[in-house]
Amino acid sequence: MSTEHAPAGDPRAHTPLVAVVGATATGKSDLAIALAERLDGEVINADALQLYRGMDIGTAKVTAEERRGVPHHLLDVLxxxxxASVSAYQSAARQAIAAIRARGRTPILVGGSGLYVRAALDDIEFPPTDPAVRARLEARAEADGAPALHRELSRRDPEAAASIGVHDTRRIVRALEVGELTGRPFAAFLPRPHHHDPLTVQLGLQRERAALHERVALRVHRMVEQGFLDEIRALRGKGLDRGRTARRAIGYEQGLAVLDGALSCAEAIESTIVGTRRLVRKQDTWFRRDQRVTWFDAAGGEDLADRATAHVARAARATARPAP
Known part of the structure; x- marks a missing residue:
């Protein structure tokens, strides 16, 4: 049940949906657990790689002990x-949010996968896909060239064509596929900054860039010490090499290269640090674009969780609507 439709007097009518976002290694998981303890909440994962069973060390997944008894959802489900599918995640996340509220508790979404966060929080509709239609369009792109399909897209959906490069085969094919299956322009499915739930409060965690880079390096070295390579070796036995998403994850891709003799351990560590720092910049750019996020300095003192809790309470009061 959404708070938008909670009956009069129902405590869920004023229960916010809290999201803790930001770059890797800022301390999001710690803050989410602390907020859950203060707000009688449960945590919902919004990190695409933490959806995978066994990808624990390399994703810095919180252990059972670190969760301190706080229920966590959408970990280890793939x-x-x-x-991983963003549309499937959207459905699962919203079901988890509704179930947590039905228990009279506060849902707390946490993660750095920007599109997954947006899928859970915003009014985003994901268009259908059809393997046969896509294969036919891909075959045409191969035979006639991407520019030919781009010209067709210009006739059918000028707005989409204007935003997609002439040689961007993947996006051209997707836009044509969406148009053929739905009869609607591709732009109709683009995300817009409008919360699905009006009682959503987004908190962003930030750290000074040099300090964050140092934390990233320390995290990668700690992963190795904790047995990251053994984890990758075990996951290879479960089919990691066949995973289109999982095997390309930063750290796991490098670890597989070490096992294959293509990289030394030192080279893999350096590559993982560089790749993670690049990811940090991308995540920061993504979340900074969202003006609805209120930012907190993660190094701002031991009262961070108290300040964040106070902000959630103020924001919830400011956005709450009288129950019908």
Whole structure:
């Protein structure tokens, strides 16, 4: 049940949906657990790689002990051979949010996978896909060239064509596929910054860039010490090499290269640090674009969780609507 439709007097009518977002290694998981303890909440994962069973060390997944008894949802729900789906995640996350509220508790979404966060929080509709239609369009692109399909897209959906490069075969094919299956322009499915739930409060965690880079390096070295390579070796036995999403994850891709003799351990560590720092910049750019996020300095003192809790309470009061 959404708070939008909670009956008069129902405590869920004023229960916010809290999201803790930001770059890797800022301390999001710690803050989410602390907020859950203060707000009688449960945590919902919004990190695409933490959906995978067994990808624990390399994703810095919180252990059972670190969760301190706080229930966590949407962790360990996929095998490494499966491909993560944003649309499937959206459905699962919203079901988890509704179930947590039905228990009279506060849902707390946490993660740095920007599109997954947006899928859970915003009014985003994901268009259908049809393997046969896509295969036919891909075959045409191969035979006639991407520019030919781009010209067709210009006739059918000028707005989409204007935003997609002439040689961007993947996006051209997707836009044509969406148009053929739905009869609607591709732009109709683009995300817009409008919360699905009006009682959503987004908190962003930030750290000074040099300090964050140092934390990233320390995290990668700690992963190795904790047995990251053994984890990758075990996941290879479960089909990691066949996983289109999982095997390309930063750290796991490098670890597989070490096992294959293509990289030394030192080279893999350096590559993982560089790749993670690049990811940090991308995540920061993504979340900074969202003006609805209120930012907190993660190094701002031991009262961070108290300040964040106070902000959630103020924001919830400011956005709450009288129950019908």
């Amino acid at each position: 095998e490494v051979t499966e491909e």
